[in-house]
Amino acid sequence: xxxxxxxxxxNSRFAEARYTGLSDYxxxxxxxxxxxxxxxxxxxxxxxxxxxxxxxxxxxxxxFGKMMRGGCMTYTYTKNEELYKVLKxxxxxxxxxxxxxxxxxxxxxxHEFRGWDIWGRKxxxxxxxxxxxxxxxxxxxxxxxxxxxxHADYMADKIGDGKIRITETSAWWGGVNSCSILEPIVQLYxxxxxxxxxxxxxxxxxxxxxKDGNLIECLSEGxxxxxxxxxxxxxxxxxxxxxxxYYEITGDEKYLxxxxxxxxxxxxxxxxxxxxxxxxxxxxxxxxxxxTEYADTIMQETCVTVTWMRLxxxxxxxxxxxxxxxxxxxxxxxxxxxxxxxxxLPMYSFEKKALTPALPFDSYSPLYNNVRxxxxxGFKEFPEGGNYGCCACIGAAGTALYPLYxxxxxxxxxxxxxxxxxxxETKLESGQKLKIICDNDxxxxxxxxxTVKLEKPEKFAVMLRAGGADIDMSGEYExxxxxxxxxxxxxxxxxxxxxxxxxxxxxxxxxxxxxGVFTLARDExxxxxxxxxxxxxxxxxxxxxxxxxxxxxxxxxxxxxxCKDKEILLTDYASCGxxxxxxxxxxTVWMNExx
Numbered sequence: 001x002x003x004x005x006x007x008x009x010x011n012s013r014f015a016e017a018r019y020t021g022l023s024d025y026x027x028x029x030x031x032x033x034x035x036x037x038x039x040x041x042x043x044x045x046x047x048x049x050x051x052x053x054x055x056x057x058x059x060x061x062x063x064f065g066k067m068m069r070g071g072c073m074t075y076t077y078t079k080n081e082e083l084y085k086v087l088k089x090x091x092x093x094x095x096x097x098x099x100x101x102x103x104x105x106x107x108x109x110x111h112e113f114r115g116w117d118i119w120g121r122k123x124x125x126x127x128x129x130x131x132x133x134x135x136x137x138x139x140x141x142x143x144x145x146x147x148x149x150x151h152a153d154y155m156a157d158k159i160g161d162g163k164i165r166i167t168e169t170s171a172w173w174g175g176v177n178s179c180s181i182l183e184p185i186v187q188l189y190x191x192x193x194x195x196x197x198x199x200x201x202x203x204x205x206x207x208x209x210x211k212d213g214n215l216i217e218c219l220s221e222g223x224x225x226x227x228x229x230x231x232x233x234x235x236x237x238x239x240x241x242x243x244x245x246y247y248e249i250t251g252d253e254k255y256l257x258x259x260x261x262x263x264x265x266x267x268x269x270x271x272x273x274x275x276x277x278x279x280x281x282x283x284x285x286x287x288x289x290x291x292t293e294y295a296d297t298i299m300q301e302t303c304v305t306v307t308w309m310r311l312x313x314x315x316x317x318x319x320x321x322x323x324x325x326x327x328x329x330x331x332x333x334x335x336x337x338x339x340x341x342x343x344x345l346p347m348y349s350f351e352k353k354a355l356t357p358a359l360p361f362d363s364y365s366p367l368y369n370n371v372r373x374x375x376x377x378g379f380k381e382f383p384e385g386g387n388y389g390c391c392a393c394i395g396a397a398g399t400a401l402y403p404l405y406x407x408x409x410x411x412x413x414x415x416x417x418x419x420x421x422x423x424x425e426t427k428l429e430s431g432q433k434l435k436i437i438c439d440n441d442x443x444x445x446x447x448x449x450x451t452v453k454l455e456k457p458e459k460f461a462v463m464l465r466a467g468g469a470d471i472d473m474s475g476e477y478e479x480x481x482x483x484x485x486x487x488x489x490x491x492x493x494x495x496x497x498x499x500x501x502x503x504x505x506x507x508x509x510x511x512x513x514x515x516g517v518f519t520l521a522r523d524e525x526x527x528x529x530x531x532x533x534x535x536x537x538x539x540x541x542x543x544x545x546x547x548x549x550x551x552x553x554x555x556x557x558x559x560x561x562x563c564k565d566k567e568i569l570l571t572d573y574a575s576c577g578x579x580x581x582x583x584x585x586x587x588t589v590w591m592n593e594x595x
Contacts, residue, residue, distance in 0.1 A: 014076065015407040015436070019422035022556065023332075023403040026340055027077055030399050033344070034360045034392075035071045035083055041090040043382050048097040048124075052383055053106030053115065060380045061106030061120025063393050064094060065127030070396025072130040077400050084134070091131050092140070094124075095147050102150030113158070113169040118178035119235075124151060125184035132191070145191060152188055155181075156200045166204055167211035174210040174230040182209075182242025186249055201246055209239040216243070219261050224269040225284040233270070233278045234303045237311050244314050256318060263315055266308070267327065273505060273512050273519045273589060274338065274573055275331030276300040276365060277308065282377075291367050292508040292590045298375050300365035302391035305335040306398040313401060322465045322480025325405065325417040332402040333443065333556075334519045335365050337574035338372075339395065342554065345581050347376050349387070356387055361395035366577070368510075368590045369532050373580035407436055413461040415481070419448035419496070428460055443517050444556050446500030454490045461485035462494070470497040502544050502559060502570075511593035513570055515557050522591060523576040524584035526552075527569045531586060534594040535563040546570075554578065 018024070034040070044064040047053065052060050068087065075083045098104055104124040107117045128144050135141045159166050167175035182204045189197035208214025213229030215236065225231065240262045247255035270277040270284050272291040279287040282301045309328045316324035339362045341347075346355035347362070356376065363377030378390025407424040408415045414426070414434065419442040425435045435453035442448040448469075452462075463481035464471065472495045475484035484494070500516040513520040522531040538545040545562040552558065555575040561568040568591075577587035 013409045013426060014404045015409065015424035015426040016079075017077070017403065017406065017420075017422060017424040019403055019406070019420040019424075019438075021421045021441075022337065023399075023406075023418075023420050024422065026337060026399045027074055027403055029340070029342070030070075030360055030396050031074050031078055031080060031083055035067070035074055035396060036086055038086055038089070040388075041067075041086065042093070043384070043386065043388075045090060045093045045097060046382070046384070047106050048094065048104050050383060051106055051108040051111075053117070053120065054108050054111040056380075057111075057115025058106065058380050059116035059120060059378060059390065060382070060388075061104075062116070062123040062378075062390065063388055064090075065120075065123030065125070066390070066393040067396060068127030069130045070394065070398075070400060072134050073397055073400035073404065075134055077403050087131055088135070088137070088140070091128065091135075091144065094128075095143060098147055098150065102147075102154045104147075104151050113164055115170060116172070116177060118155070118166070118169045118181055121151065121155065122178075122181035122184055125181070125188065129184055129187050129191070148188055149192065149194070152185060152197060152200070156196055160200065160203050165207070165211070167207050167209075173232040173235055174212040175207075176210050176215070176230050176232060176235045176239055179204050179207060179209040180235055180238035180242060182239060183245045186242060186245035190249055198249070201242075205243065205246065209236075215239065216258055219258060219265065224286070225262070225266050226269060226286045228284065231284040233282055233284050234301065234307050236284070237266070237304075237307045241307075241311050241314060244311075244318065248318065259311075259315060260319070263311060263324075271308070271327070272300065272367060273514070274300065274334035274365060274367070275308070275327065276302075276305045276335040278304055279367070289508070292510045294368050295366075295370070298364045298377070300335060300367065301377055302336070302339045302361050302363050302365070302398075303377060303394050305331050305339070305365075306394045306401075309336070309398055309401055313405060316405075320410070320415070320463075320479055320481075322417075322467075325465050326467070326480075328402065328405065329418060329443075329517050330519075332398065333517055334573045336395070336398045336402075338365055338576070339363070339391070340399070341373075341578075343578055343581075345373060345579070347373055347389075349379055350375050351379050352387075359389055359392040361392050363389060363391040366587060369586055369588045371580050371585045371587070372577040409434075412459075413463060415463045415465075416450065417465050419443075419450070428458060430458060432456065432458055434460070443498075443500075444551075446498040446516050448496040448498075450494040450496075452488050452490070452492045452494075454488060457487050457489050459485070459487045462488075464494070464496065466496060467498060470499065471495070502546050502561070504544070506593075507590070510590040512589050512591065513561070515559065515570075515572075518557055518572040518574075519589060520557070520559065520570040521573040521576040521587050521589045522569065523571065524586045525577070525579055525582050526571065529566075531588050532592055534592045535566065535568055536594045537568075538562045538564060551575075 244259040312324040344358040376389040381387040406418040409426040437451040466482040505512040556572040559570045
């Protein structure tokens with residue numbers, strides 16, 4: 001998968017890779033339990049035949065496109081031909097549901113432009129655009145493009161100045177959900193060059209994304225995201241991703257600056273220690289401060305995690321600043337991987353007041369003395385039976401994104417973002433194959449070992465996301481990367497040592513612990529004591545006293561923290577609370593240290 005960058009006129013390419021660790025396992029696990037399920041895809045497509053959302057202003061129409069995006073990204077990584085066939089058949093089935101007006105909608109004509117209708121139509125465009133990028137059938141690509149144009153033309157005919165205002169097409173969140181269609185509209189302009197799509201995008205931008213206030217102007221006024229007139233985290237980030245897409249087609253730096261400022265503000269005020277946002281439901285709420293509180297409600301939505309990862313990935317594609325990859329890694333290895341339902345346990349539905357069959361992703365992630373599996377985000381039932389949810393659909397984009405961005409070639413520069421064990425192969429500008437072999441257990445060990453494989457010596461640059469690591473090769477820092485530009489020889493090795501240590505974060509009278517990129521937690525299921533009890537760590541000078549012991553199944557890191565009169569077990573957050581059916585299933589990141 002390649003995204004063409006208008007600003008640089010340089011293609012960025014994901015390396016062809018096969019990794020051997022957790023990232024590979026999760027991408028393939030989700031592929032197997034979810035993306036290859038042809039029956040599930042048929043249910044998603046049937047929504048557009050039955051207009052299943054019309055009676056409850058529902059959002060079932062998002063499921064197809066949201067999961068199709070994840071499916072296409074996963075195929076880009078795994079190259080599984082069986083998955084490609086399932087995705088292709090699903091797209092062909094969807095195309096057959098387009099009505100005489102060009103619509104793909106979960107709502108019939110009598111109920112359109114309300115609820116989550118535009119949101120669902122947005123995801124139809126998203127799903128089709130992602131499949132268009134991997135499609136190998138030129139005739140099918142023509143059909144997809146034609147269908148997308150008819151679908152978008154209908155909306156552009158009905159919505160705009162002097163027509164229906166896009167911010168009035170939903171009673172939810174000031175219409176931010178509807179305005180997030182900006183991104184796939186811009187992408188459609190990139191595919192077709194049709195000026196009406198650019199004009200439609202500019203109309204959406206002119207609304208400020210919200211009928212209750214201009215979100216773009218809010219940033220100019222110095223407001224933080226939790227101070228916006230509408231604060232739904234997922235949808236707001238999606239709108240700003242659309243602004244970034246608009247920058248890509250215009251080169252107007254003010255839009256890049258706006259999105260950079262927005263993402264930095266979110267990171268400062270709302271991103272928690274596990275790399276997600278929203279400790280009061282699914283909204284921006286100054287979670288950077290609120291995260292230590294007990295919350296007897298849903299929090300840290302998986303849709304927010306993946307959308308945050310995607311926004312940072314796109315910002316990286318336009319800036320090549322290492323900080324965006326740091327954010328992605330934090331979110332992937334903590335919030336996202338913690339949400340994967342590896343035990344395939346039933347999920348609790350607030351709507352049904354009962355357990356329902358397992359979904360591949362949990363929707364919410366606790367931070368203080370609470371449990372997983374508490375509620376299905378975006379829960380909707382299908383008329384023919386069964387149910388699904390929004391977070392379950394979006395997760396595959398996250399499990400694919402992390403390994404895809406491990407090694408990316410831009411021009412003749414290789415960016416090493418995530419040091420995943422295995423092999424990654426790409427082609428330099430000369431056409432010579434470059435292979436990188438990673439033989440390490442990073443990030444658990446804090447050390448990464450890379451071997452360069454070439455048929456003949458060649459000059460190119462390697463950008464290492466090093467974060468202050470010790471590196472056994474001379475270079476210089478640039479944009480957060482350690483740059484080594486030289487004539488490389490076959491078999492040369494690079495070793496990075498991140499000097500990983502157990503560290504403390506103190507906030508609001510509580511303490512959290514990190515080990516490298518991992519946020520750590522206590523888990524009732526792994527120990528017999530009270531995980532909320534106060535404790536006093538033992539220190540030698542300023543350093544904590546602890547020992548690393550062998551991780552158990554599903555864990556990345558396992559640490560015994562020495563305290564007065566006891567030892568505290570700390571393990572990586574993503575491994576904690578996975579058995580939410582057990583009697584003792586509470587976990588906590590924020591702990592009651594006796595400071």
